[in-house]
Amino acid sequence: MNATIKDVAREAKVSIATVSRVLNNSAVVTDETKQRVLDAIKKTGYKPNALARSLKIQKTHTIGLIVPDISSPFYPEVVRGIEDIASMYSYNIFLCNTDQKEDKEMNYIEILSEKQVDGIIYMGDIIRDSVKQQLHDVGIPIVLAGTEDAEFEFPNVNIDNKKASYDAVKYLISLGHKKIGMISGPSDDPIGGVQRTSGYKEALSEAKIRFKSSLVVEGNFKARQAYLAMLKLLENNVDAVFAASDEMAAAAINAIFDSGFSVPEDIHVIGFDNTYLSYMFRPTITTIQRPAYDIGAVSMRLMTKLLAKEPIDDMHVVLPHQLIVRESTGYGEEKK
Amino acid sequence: MNATIKDVAREAKVSIATVSRVLNNSAVVTDETKQRVLDAIKKTGYKPNALARSLKIQKTHTIGLIVPDISSPFYPEVVRGIEDIASMYSYNIFLCNTDQKEDKEMNYIEILSEKQVDGIIYMGDIIRDSVKQQLHDVGIPIVLAGTEDAEFEFPNVNIDNKKASYDAVKYLISLGHKKIGMISGPSDDPIGGVQRTSGYKEALSEAKIRFKSSLVVEGNFKARQAYLAMLKLLENNVDAVFAASDEMAAAAINAIFDSGFSVPEDIHVIGFDNTYLSYMFRPTITTIQRPAYDIGAVSMRLMTKLLAKEPIDDMHVVLPHQLIVRESTGYGEEKK
DNA sequence: CCACCTCAAGTTATCGTTTTCTCATACCTT
DNA sequence: AAGGTATGAGAAAACGATAACTTGAGGTGG
Numbered sequence: 001m002n003a004t005i006k007d008v009a010r011e012a013k014v015s016i017a018t019v020s021r022v023l024n025n026s027a028v029v030t031d032e033t034k035q036r037v038l039d040a041i042k043k044t045g046y047k048p049n050a051l052a053r054s055l056k057i058q059k060t061h062t063i064g065l066i067v068p069d070i071s072s073p074f075y076p077e078v079v080r081g082i083e084d085i086a087s088m089y090s091y092n093i094f095l096c097n098t099d100q101k102e103d104k105e106m107n108y109i110e111i112l113s114e115k116q117v118d119g120i121i122y123m124g125d126i127i128r129d130s131v132k133q134q135l136h137d138v139g140i141p142i143v144l145a146g147t148e149d150a151e152f153e154f155p156n157v158n159i160d161n162k163k164a165s166y167d168a169v170k171y172l173i174s175l176g177h178k179k180i181g182m183i184s185g186p187s188d189d190p191i192g193g194v195q196r197t198s199g200y201k202e203a204l205s206e207a208k209i210r211f212k213s214s215l216v217v218e219g220n221f222k223a224r225q226a227y228l229a230m231l232k233l234l235e236n237n238v239d240a241v242f243a244a245s246d247e248m249a250a251a252a253i254n255a256i257f258d259s260g261f262s263v264p265e266d267i268h269v270i271g272f273d274n275t276y277l278s279y280m281f282r283p284t285i286t287t288i289q290r291p292a293y294d295i296g297a298v299s300m301r302l303m304t305k306l307l308a309k310e311p312i313d314d315m316h317v318v319l320p321h322q323l324i325v326r327e328s329t330g331y332g333e334e335k336k
Numbered sequence: 337m338n339a340t341i342k343d344v345a346r347e348a349k350v351s352i353a354t355v356s357r358v359l360n361n362s363a364v365v366t367d368e369t370k371q372r373v374l375d376a377i378k379k380t381g382y383k384p385n386a387l388a389r390s391l392k393i394q395k396t397h398t399i400g401l402i403v404p405d406i407s408s409p410f411y412p413e414v415v416r417g418i419e420d421i422a423s424m425y426s427y428n429i430f431l432c433n434t435d436q437k438e439d440k441e442m443n444y445i446e447i448l449s450e451k452q453v454d455g456i457i458y459m460g461d462i463i464r465d466s467v468k469q470q471l472h473d474v475g476i477p478i479v480l481a482g483t484e485d486a487e488f489e490f491p492n493v494n495i496d497n498k499k500a501s502y503d504a505v506k507y508l509i510s511l512g513h514k515k516i517g518m519i520s521g522p523s524d525d526p527i528g529g530v531q532r533t534s535g536y537k538e539a540l541s542e543a544k545i546r547f548k549s550s551l552v553v554e555g556n557f558k559a560r561q562a563y564l565a566m567l568k569l570l571e572n573n574v575d576a577v578f579a580a581s582d583e584m585a586a587a588a589i590n591a592i593f594d595s596g597f598s599v600p601e602d603i604h605v606i607g608f609d610n611t612y613l614s615y616m617f618r619p620t621i622t623t624i625q626r627p628a629y630d631i632g633a634v635s636m637r638l639m640t641k642l643l644a645k646e647p648i649d650d651m652h653v654v655l656p657h658q659l660i661v662r663e664s665t666g667y668g669e670e671k672k
Numbered sequence: 673c674c675a676c677c678t679c680a681a682g683t684t685a686t687c688g689t690t691t692t693c694t695c696a697t698a699c700c701t702t
Numbered sequence: 703a704a705g706g707t708a709t710g711a712g713a714a715a716a717c718g719a720t721a722a723c724t725t726g727a728g729g730t731g732g
Binding site: 004005006016017020021023024026027048049050051052053054055056057 | 687688689690691
Binding site: 002050051071083087110111114 | 338383384385386387388390391396398401405406407411412413415416419420423428429430431432433446447449450451452475612629
């Protein structure tokens with residue numbers, strides 16, 4: 001069907017080696033032969049077969065992306081950042097949605113490995129030991145985008161989650177709040193759980209506010225648990241709440257209203273992630289924004305360096321986040 | 337590095353052919369030898385090299401996705417739909433962002449072809465002749481997702497855009513409007529321009545409302561032009577407007593307010609696509625929703641059929657759309 | 673008892689490249 | 703003039719699989 005290097009060789013009356021040489025500029029070929037080959041290529045409409053090439057050179061110029069769900073907020077931007085840089089360095093990307101399920105993750109990593117990807121960029125909140133092990137076993141560069149493993153074994157690009165929640169809580173303190181509650185992520189989530197909670201603690205301690213464990217209730221990033229969590233916090237008369245996700249913040253606000261209080265008049269609320277929920281919800285929700293595109297772009301750039309075996313200054317890049325102030329902390333009456 | 341079929345063969349003391357046979361169940365192998373091979377595979381940690389396999393069998397089980405921008409609304413859902421079905425049929429997908437630029441599209445199609453993808457799913461509002469030609473030339477199955485070419489040369493999955501805008505305008509008519517303006521897509525866009533305009537005309541003519549060309553202003557799906565377009569329409573005293581995109585609808589609403597009128601009190605507005613803008617904006621915008629996930633899923637299913645050379649009942653699938661009624665046409669005070 | 677068939681398993685060509693050798697020619701050098 | 707060294711280009715061996723052919727041992731029938 002498609003012309004192969006052989007056809008070109010025959011057409012140009014040279015050996016396939018010579019064709020390969022002009023294709024890759026891998027050795028000197030006289031201008032005259034080169035021209036003959038070029039003509040033959042044009043005439044035959046020859047397109048090199050990347051499969052054969054990759055098989056031989058043991059590089060596919062392809063990298064795999066493990067994503068929880070491309071259709072959920074945050075990830076499309078990250079992926080776009082990745083792909084932009086990838087294309088800049090002529091890499092292609094395999095997109096794999098896993099819903100953060102262990103079996104899907106394991107399965108995709110295996111497939112990517114069989115397809116000989118040059119590297120894998122992993123995204124997801126929690127990175128299980130089994131997955132970690134398998135990522136190691138593949139024996140190719142791995143970059144974690146927008147996440148990190150507990151031991152920092154893998155290169156990664158992320159924001160400083162502790163600092164981010166520190167900033168959020170500090171802002172609440174700056175507004176004069178003393179009884180600040182938190183609806184955290186699961187305690188077994190090293191980032192959304194542990195880190196964000198520790199940022200909360202730090203902000204308190206810096207402001208010499210005593211930490212009370214009754215003011216931190218564990219959530220799972222989802223609405224239902226957060227609603228109940230907020231009810232508990234209300235019993236403790238909090239005057240502000242920091243939730244580790246926008247969805248939980250929204251649920252908390254609902255709980256507050258349902259209990260007869262109001263946001264931002266009685267209680268201030270801050271969420272996390274700047275999802276559309278945070279500006280769609282009324283009142284709009286003050287939140288922390290992660291630089292999604294940049295996380296992707298920087299991750300991929302890091303990957304290219306790893307692939308080129310370039311020296312790397314920092315295997316763990318921390319990108320700046322941003323506090324976006326909205327109605328839920330009393331700012332910005334959205335005007336019609 | 338990685339064990340190859342040879343290593344397995346040596347370990348199991350059989351020929352590589354036998355290993356291949358148990359791998360693919362392509363011929364009978366005695367249980368005893370089979371077991372030996374299986375053991376050897378486990379022992380060596382052998383993973384078949386998909387590249388080598390693909391080179392030989394001339395199939396990669398990979399398909400390419402041409403997308404304008406994965407980080408813009410609509411596409412993430414479509415892609416998720418595609419990937420779900422792809423993974424169900426054990427296909428992997430290459431994601432390519434083109435920003436709908438001709439050179440990027442051409443370039444990606446070439447690369448995908450070199451990487452020997454089994455098929456390409458194309459997304460994008462406009463499909464240029466050059467691109468069309470190149471898609472043909474690759475000689476593999478092509479499916480257009482959420483779009484279509486003028487001549488219906490390629491299999492595709494889409495909604496009925498004419499019907500969709502017909503429905504939108506008909507709804508406006510049902511609300512008692514007579515002077516209905518339209519901010520269309522570019523006239524060289526066969527779908528967002530031509531089709532949606534023709535649906536508008538049809539709804540009018542069905543209601544015996546005379547079409548006036550002054551009531552249709554061409555936009556480019558973006559805010560700026562739409563804002564100006566709306567100002568023009570206001571000069572013509574329209575009492576309702578149908579815009580071919582949510583962004584244009586939002587801009588139109590801004591123009592209306594800035595001119596001292598109000599939505600929905602004075603003028604009703606309908607957008608297109610049900611992007612987050614349509615529910616984030618105040619007033620929330622009545623709009624047409626395209627079933628993004630389904631468009632993706634059905635496109636990929638169609639692709640699998642094409643690849644399997646199954647008989648296909650319909651090369652051109654039309655999926656149902658939906659009118660989502662919100663504040664901009666006077667319905668649904670969003671309650672706190 | 674031998675020709676023939678069956679069936680498991682081995683040999684080998686092939687997919688389309690890259691790359692290492694080789695080799696022939698031409699050009700220096702002394 | 704003889705020997706050494708560039709230099710351009712061909713031959714052939716990979717890369718790691720699949721699959722078409724062989725092979726050879728054992729079973730069957732006339």
